[in-house]
Structure formats: structure tokens, C-alpha cells
Amino acid sequence: MASKPTRRTATIAVAVLLAVAPSTIAVSGSAAIVGESGTALQVADDTVPYTDLDEGLFWQGQRLAVTGLDPGERYELRRITGSDSSAFAVARGSDANGTLTLSTETLDGRYFLRGPGITAEREQVFEVVEQDFRARWSTRSVGAGRSADLELLSNRGSYTVAVSAGGLQFEDLERIFDEDDFADSYDDRERDDEILLDVANDEPLRARFTDIDPDTYTFQAEVVDTNVTATATVSVGLSRADVEFERTVVTEQQGDVALVNVSIDNAETAYLVVGDHDSNFLDVVEVTDGSGDGRVSVRLNTRYMGLDPSDPGVPSDIRPYRAVANRDSADALRRSDDLASGETLGELRSGIGVSGGLDAPLDATDYPIVAASTTDIRRSGNRLNIRDDRDEAALTLGSPRLRRIESRAASAGAAGSGGVATFRALPRDGTIALGDRVVVAVEVSGVYGHLLTEHDGGIEGVVENDAEGINLTVEQADGSANREPIEFDLDGPGTALALDERENILFAAIDTERVRTTRELEAGQVYEATFTLTGVDEDVERYSVKRTQPSHTGYPYLAPGGEETLTTSFEFVDREASFRDSDEGLTAQPVAGVELTGTTNLAPGSTLLVRTRTTTGRTITQTTTATVTDEGTWATRHDFSGAEVGQRFEASVRDTGGTLATVEGEIVPATTPTPTPAEPTPTATATPTATPTATATPTPTQSATETPIPTAMPATTTNADGPGPGPLVAVVTILAAALWASRRAARADDRE
Known part of the structure; x- marks a missing residue:
């Protein structure tokens, strides 16, 4: 009797030519068996129990290595054809180590092994599936420097691909694709100009075509462990960029900031050619749509255009051109930068007769701006020949002006709170309540480029700024006997500067509670705010921005020795408020919606607290x-509908600093509306005939008309027997009307 064969456990490993990432099947040690979500395969370092094969999924083209079998024995791989049937697929022999290697290139379906040492058939069944694989680009053509997506579509969850393209080297592929998609050993096929990328769940591979020669490229993607391939073609840089200006004429004053909006299509980068021979100025600005929205807004700082920060003495942090959006960019080319035409910007400038970099700000004139898709800019005599121009615009610079200055009162608070929108709406005011803010509004142009670049819009840019010839001071108009006038420290706490570039107004806001002064502020003091622009010294022929030269001191848009000054004055007063028509006390009817009104010298927008409290009878506090x-x-409005006639009340108004006014009042009877007679209907008289006819006079119809009471505003009301909250300030006005008697008398006169 033959002995019963001993049941053995075989092991299987999945092997591929390229090892990239560990398997996702749960195995011991570092064995690398791949399931459905595996991205790459490797020969197992440890054995995998044969039982782990059950319901395993592998991809056609992978190699399976079965270990732990009897050495030198013959084994069959059988394909399941039915519930109780199977068919022979392939037979292989194990090597001297008991390892059996199977190719899956022709397999498709469910399989199991049969042979020596394997007694339980069909228990460990695994499946081999063909991998579907397609490739396409998100767009057929993409501009140079722009981005597109390589979309790889498969029935497989995750895997590794080797990507290549004719005409592109490994360094090009490395620059094109996002490093977040690189496989762990992405450069293993560098010699073959292929880059290894990980793909998961059909997520597209982002590609940016920066510094790639214009051409049509066919990209091939090969799955490294199954060898299935797919191709996709894209044209790069063959469709020229379409660049347009939002406005063809941009007007600004010298020294201010001009805004130029550019739309870019079919490319990420475009170029602005600013100036020409006639303006004796030429800059080339590279603008990049980093946000991908097809639009770049560029701020042209006319105060510093044409300056090269690399020149000795020019402040290194100066940026004449800036993009508004953070991800966009705008950078001026330097003299040594090469153009697509084959010469440098400096050579192009000299060739058309434009002198070198500027020392002084731009003059007031017209500067053409040409939008181009490349820097292929050539010269024809002293004229520019821009080969890839797309649109034209013009920057018109006018002379700056100092027009007016005035003081305004703002409600108490931090100096800069509210900003331009709040300060712009304030009316002119020559009296400032102590505790409110003083806002000095100066309408001036030609200063914003400097203030925004070198002072970031801070108030120090207009306080004794001799280097730029700008000076704002606030001091007492007349000092007391034997004492110097009081001065404000505008460069300290409690001050802020807000710039309204649209209306050319700068607002210096001063918090009178926090500003530092040489002595204490008091009511009745009159102060003068003075804004001054001072040109360079008379013996200086031309202003220079370079700090290595003394001639940089002064306002560059005035003639040497010139000066412009404007002054406004304001007076401090004590904080006051009053009730309207309250000289003989207030009266209020026992109704809802009693209006309380008054006046105050506090700044517009200030908030007052209005309080009323009955002082006799039942306590009502609001x-x-x-x-x-x-x-x-x-x-404001208060509700007295719960009060009784004859009750006394107290009304007060206050702000955060305390009570400003208090008055006494009394509840009086409500006025009863009186019906108003309707106008009598005119008498109708019949036309006489041969036989007289009596005239019929209809009886007049009367109708009563009541005078409406205005709708009450909501108020917070509390009724209590004890005392209410602390004293608050209020103002009161009683609504009532009944003039029907006089109107009736007037109608009687009319009838007579």
C-alpha cells in the first residue's frame, strides 16, 4: 500500500525586471508580492506561503516565481474552465532550488498549480488580468512655458510608468514633470532618456513646458512590470501667444504708479516693450501668468522705471515693475540679458540711440508699450522691429501737482482704522473734539511711487523726508507767552498714513488720545498742518536718485530751488452734546416710537449712548x-407706551468718555387725532330752458382724516422697581401734529 503523500506548503513570489516599490500585499519580511494596487514587483527576499495566493490578482505580463517546490520536478499551471473543470495551460519544471518561474504574457483568467507536494487542488486560486492602458493630453497644443496634463487611464489602481518622447532628453523630462510624481528610482532609465513616474487612480501627471523647443512631441508611457504601452501627442509652442491690453491708453502723473492689465492666451509668459527712440527710453519686461488665469496686472512705478538696481548708488530693493497677484510676476530685463534676436538689451538700446540707465525719473511724455510673445526685437535704423508683437498701448505721463489741503474729523479709534474708504467720505471740518482723530487730507500727485516702494506706504515717508523733499508738520499756530508752540510727533504712535492713489489724496490720520506732543492738548488751541514739497538745491542741474551723489536730495519734479507749500488749520474743542428743544425740559407722550434728537460736535460716525429712566412711579429704563x-x-427712538401721564423721567447722552448732557422730562397726555372735514362737493346747476327746472344741490359728504404717527425705532426697554444702569446721555423730540383748525379757517375764507 502506497504511503499517503505528505502535504507540503509551496510559496510564490512575483518577479519583474525592475524593482521600484515594495508590495502592498501583506507579507512577512520584505517579500514583494503585488496585488491589484501594487505599483511594482520584485523577487521576494522571504518566502510567501502558498496559501496567500488565494484570490490574488496579478497583471498580464508580470512574472510569477513559485518557491518551496520539490527541486527538479514537473508542475502544471491549469486554467479553471468551469465549476468542476480545468484545462492545461503550461507546464514548467522547478530548478535545483525548488523555484518555478512562470510568464503571464499569454495568461488570462483564473489559475491553480498541480504537481508534487501540492495535494489540495483549486484551493489557492489566483487570477491574471489584462491591463487596459490609454494615454492622452488634456490639450492638443500648449504654449511655451504653459502647463498641460498627461492623462493615463487604466483599469489598474496604481503602477509605475517609464515616460519618454522623441527629441527630449532625460533632463528635459525631469524639468517637464512634477517631482511629486517621480518614482523612488525615477532615474534608473536615465541612459535611455526615460523617466519613471508613479500613477495612482488615474490622477493626471502635470507637465510644464518651460525652456522646451517649439515642436510636436509624441510621448510614450510604458508600464514597467507589464510592458503595456500607450502614446499621446502634443504640440508645444507652435501656436503663438495671444497678448492683449485691457486699456490702450494709461494716463498717470510722474512719480505715481500706473496699472497695466494684460491678458495672455496660449502661453504663460509674454513681454512688454516700453519706450522707443523718440522717448529716449527702453525697457523690456517679462510678465508671467503664474496663477494660470490668463491675466496679469502689472504696476509700473514711474518713479523708478529705467533704473538698474545693479548700478552703484541705486537702492537695491527698488522694483520698477511688480505683478499685483502673488503667483504672477513682472521683471525688467537687465542690460546684459540676451534677447531672442541675438543681442543684449544694452546693445539694442545703443543701437536705436537710447542712452544708458536713468539717474533721474521719467519725463512727462508719451511712452509706447508693445505686447509681444517673444523677445525677438530687432532694430531698423533707430526704430524697433518687434517680430512677435501682439498689441499696442501707450503710457501718458503728466506733471504732478499739489492742489489742496484740508482737515477732517474722524471718530475716536486707532489712527488708521477705517482707511481710505472712511477718510474719503468725511466732510471738511475745522473743529476737532478732543479725543477724536484729526485727518489731514492732501491732494497731491507724484509721490506714491516713492512712498509705496521705499516706505511701504508708512507715514515716515512724509515726515521730514528731506531725501525726497517731502515734509508734513502739525504744530500750534500761536504759542503761549515765553513758550514754544506745541508740535506733533507724526513719526510716533497714534499716527498712520493712508494712500488714495485713485484720487491722488494722502490721508494723515492722528489719534489725539495717543499721539505724542511736546505739551498737553487743550480746548481752544489752534493748530496748522503744513505740507511742503522742496526741490533740489539751486546749484544742482539735475536730480539723481543715486545715493552716492548729493543731488538726490529734494523732490525731483520741481525746478532746482523750487518749493510748494499748502497749510490748513483746525481748533480743538471740548466734547459736547445737547438735546434739541430742551431749554424748558422735555415732554413725551405715553406711546411707542418717541423720537429723541440732538446735536454734538463729535466727529461723524461716532456712537452715542442714549438713556432714559423714569424718576417717579413705575421704573422704566431704556x-x-x-x-x-x-x-x-x-x-434715536424710545418706547414710553408703558408710562403714565404725569410721570417724570431723566434723559442723558454719553460716549465712552462719560456723560455729555442730561435733561429732565415729563410724560404728557397723548394728542387725540381730530377728524378733518372733507371739502364740500360743488353745487351742480342745470342749464335753463323755456320751462325753468329746479337746481339740485347734493348734501356734502364728510370724511375723517387722522395724522399718522411715525413708526417707532426699536429700543432696549427694562421695567424694574430698583434703580437702572448708570447715567447715560440723551436727546429728545416729541412728535405731534394737528393743524386742522387753521386749515378749516383757510377753507372758509376761500368759500367767502
Whole structure:
């Protein structure tokens, strides 16, 4: 009797030519068996129990290595054809180590092994599936420097591909694709000009075609462990960039910042050629649409255009051109930069008769701007020949002006709170309540480029800035006997500068509670705010921005020795508020919506607290807020419908600093509306005939008309027996109307 064969456990490993990443099947040690989500395969370092094969999924083209079999024995791989049937697929012999290697290139279906040492058939069944694989680009053509997606579509979850393209070297591929998609050993096929990339769940591979020669490229992607391939073709840089200006004429003053909006299509980068021979100025600016929205907004700082930061004495942080959006960019080419035409920018400037870099700001004239897709800029005599020009515009610079200065009052708070939008709406005001803010508004142009670049819009840019010839001071108009006038420290706490470039107004906001002064501020003091522009010294022929030369001191847009000054004055007063029509006390009817009004010298926008509290009878306390208008008035409404006739009340108004006014009042009877007689209907008289006819006079119809009471504003009301909150300030006005008697008398006169 034959002995019963001993049941043995075989092991299987999946092997490929390229090892890239560990398997995702749960195995011991570092064995690398790949399941459905595996990206690469390697020969196992440890054995894998044969039982782990059950329901395993492998991809056609992978190699399977079965270990732990009897050495030198013959084994069959059988394909399952039915519930109780199978068919022979392939037979292989194990090597001297008991390892059996199988190719899956022709396999497709469910399989199991049969042979010595394997007694339980069909228990460990695995499947081999053909990998579907397609490739396409997200666009057929892409501009030079622009991005596109290589989309790889498969029925497989994740895997590694080797990507190549005729005409592109490994360094090109490395620059094109995102390093986040690189496989661990992405450069293993560098010699073959192939880059290894990981793909997962059909996520596209992002490609940016920077510094790639214009051409049509066919990209091939090969799955490294199954050898399936797919191709996709894209044209790079063959469709020229389409560049357009939003406005063809941009007008600005010397020294300010001009905004130029450019749309870019079919490319990521375009070029602005600013100036020509006639303007004796030439800059080439590279603009990049880093955000990918097809639009770049460029700020041209006319104060520093034409300056080269590499020149000795020029501040190194100066940027004449800046993109508004953070991901976009705008950078001026330097004299030594090469153009696509084959010469440098410096050579091009000399060739058309434009002198070197500027020492002084641009003059007031017209500067043409040409949008181009490349820097293929040549010269024909002293004229520019821009080969790839797309659109034209012009920058028109006018002379700056100092027009006016005035003081405005802003509500109490941090010096810069509210900003331009708030300060722009404030009316002119020559009286400032102590505790409010003083806002000095100066309408001036030609200063914003300097303030934004070298001072970031800070107030120090207009405080004793001799280097630029700008000076703002605030000091007492007349000092007291034997004492110097009080001066404001505008470069300290409690001050802020807000720039309104659109309207050419700068706002110096001063918090009178925090600003440093040489002595204490008091009511009745009059102050003068003075804004001055001072040119360079009379013996200096031309301003220079270079710090190595003394002639840089002064405002560059005035003649040497010139000066312009504007002054405004304002007076400090104590904070006050009052009730309207309250000289003999207030009266209020026992109704809802009683309007309380008054006046105050606080700045527009200030908030007042209005409080009323009955002082006799049942206690009724209410508190509301009121906002000061531009006319210095305020109004709110309180509900007295719960009060009784004859009750006394107290009304007060206050701000955060304390009570400003308090008045007494009394609840009086409500006015009863009186019906107003309707106008009588005119008498109709019949036309006489041969037989007289009596005239019929209809009886007049009366109708009662009541005077409506305005709708009450909401108020916070509390009824309590005890005392209410602390004293608050208020103003009151009683609504009532009934003039029907006089109107009736007037109608009687008319009938007579």
C-alpha cells in the first residue's frame, strides 16, 4: 500500500525586471508580492506561503516565481474552465532550488498549480488580468512655458510608468514633470532618456513646458512590470501667444504708479516693450501668468522705471515693475540679458540711440508699450522691429501737482482704522473734539511711487523726508507767552498714513488720545498742518536718485530751488452734546416710537449712548445707540407706551468718555387725532330752458382724516422697581401734529 503523500506548503513570489516599490500585499519580511494596487514587483527576499495566493490578482505580463517546490520536478499551471473543470495551460519544471518561474504574457483568467507536494487542488486560486492602458493630453497644443496634463487611464489602481518622447532628453523630462510624481528610482532609465513616474487612480501627471523647443512631441508611457504601452501627442509652442491690453491708453502723473492689465492666451509668459527712440527710453519686461488665469496686472512705478538696481548708488530693493497677484510676476530685463534676436538689451538700446540707465525719473511724455510673445526685437535704423508683437498701448505721463489741503474729523479709534474708504467720505471740518482723530487730507500727485516702494506706504515717508523733499508738520499756530508752540510727533504712535492713489489724496490720520506732543492738548488751541514739497538745491542741474551723489536730495519734479507749500488749520474743542428743544425740559407722550434728537460736535460716525429712566412711579429704563451724522446731529427712538401721564423721567447722552448732557422730562397726555372735514362737493346747476327746472344741490359728504404717527425705532426697554444702569446721555423730540383748525379757517375764507 502506497504511503499517503505528505502535504507540503509551496510559496510564490512575483518577479519583474525592475524593482521600484515594495508590495502592498501583506507579507512577512520584505517579500514583494503585488496585488491589484501594487505599483511594482520584485523577487521576494522571504518566502510567501502558498496559501496567500488565494484570490490574488496579478497583471498580464508580470512574472510569477513559485518557491518551496520539490527541486527538479514537473508542475502544471491549469486554467479553471468551469465549476468542476480545468484545462492545461503550461507546464514548467522547478530548478535545483525548488523555484518555478512562470510568464503571464499569454495568461488570462483564473489559475491553480498541480504537481508534487501540492495535494489540495483549486484551493489557492489566483487570477491574471489584462491591463487596459490609454494615454492622452488634456490639450492638443500648449504654449511655451504653459502647463498641460498627461492623462493615463487604466483599469489598474496604481503602477509605475517609464515616460519618454522623441527629441527630449532625460533632463528635459525631469524639468517637464512634477517631482511629486517621480518614482523612488525615477532615474534608473536615465541612459535611455526615460523617466519613471508613479500613477495612482488615474490622477493626471502635470507637465510644464518651460525652456522646451517649439515642436510636436509624441510621448510614450510604458508600464514597467507589464510592458503595456500607450502614446499621446502634443504640440508645444507652435501656436503663438495671444497678448492683449485691457486699456490702450494709461494716463498717470510722474512719480505715481500706473496699472497695466494684460491678458495672455496660449502661453504663460509674454513681454512688454516700453519706450522707443523718440522717448529716449527702453525697457523690456517679462510678465508671467503664474496663477494660470490668463491675466496679469502689472504696476509700473514711474518713479523708478529705467533704473538698474545693479548700478552703484541705486537702492537695491527698488522694483520698477511688480505683478499685483502673488503667483504672477513682472521683471525688467537687465542690460546684459540676451534677447531672442541675438543681442543684449544694452546693445539694442545703443543701437536705436537710447542712452544708458536713468539717474533721474521719467519725463512727462508719451511712452509706447508693445505686447509681444517673444523677445525677438530687432532694430531698423533707430526704430524697433518687434517680430512677435501682439498689441499696442501707450503710457501718458503728466506733471504732478499739489492742489489742496484740508482737515477732517474722524471718530475716536486707532489712527488708521477705517482707511481710505472712511477718510474719503468725511466732510471738511475745522473743529476737532478732543479725543477724536484729526485727518489731514492732501491732494497731491507724484509721490506714491516713492512712498509705496521705499516706505511701504508708512507715514515716515512724509515726515521730514528731506531725501525726497517731502515734509508734513502739525504744530500750534500761536504759542503761549515765553513758550514754544506745541508740535506733533507724526513719526510716533497714534499716527498712520493712508494712500488714495485713485484720487491722488494722502490721508494723515492722528489719534489725539495717543499721539505724542511736546505739551498737553487743550480746548481752544489752534493748530496748522503744513505740507511742503522742496526741490533740489539751486546749484544742482539735475536730480539723481543715486545715493552716492548729493543731488538726490529734494523732490525731483520741481525746478532746482523750487518749493510748494499748502497749510490748513483746525481748533480743538471740548466734547459736547445737547438735546434739541430742551431749554424748558422735555415732554413725551405715553406711546411707542418717541423720537429723541440732538446735536454734538463729535466727529461723524461716532456712537452715542442714549438713556432714559423714569424718576417717579413705575421704573422704566431704556438704552439705545445713536450715530452722529455729517451735519453733527443724532437721533434715536424710545418706547414710553408703558408710562403714565404725569410721570417724570431723566434723559442723558454719553460716549465712552462719560456723560455729555442730561435733561429732565415729563410724560404728557397723548394728542387725540381730530377728524378733518372733507371739502364740500360743488353745487351742480342745470342749464335753463323755456320751462325753468329746479337746481339740485347734493348734501356734502364728510370724511375723517387722522395724522399718522411715525413708526417707532426699536429700543432696549427694562421695567424694574430698583434703580437702572448708570447715567447715560440723551436727546429728545416729541412728535405731534394737528393743524386742522387753521386749515378749516383757510377753507372758509376761500368759500367767502
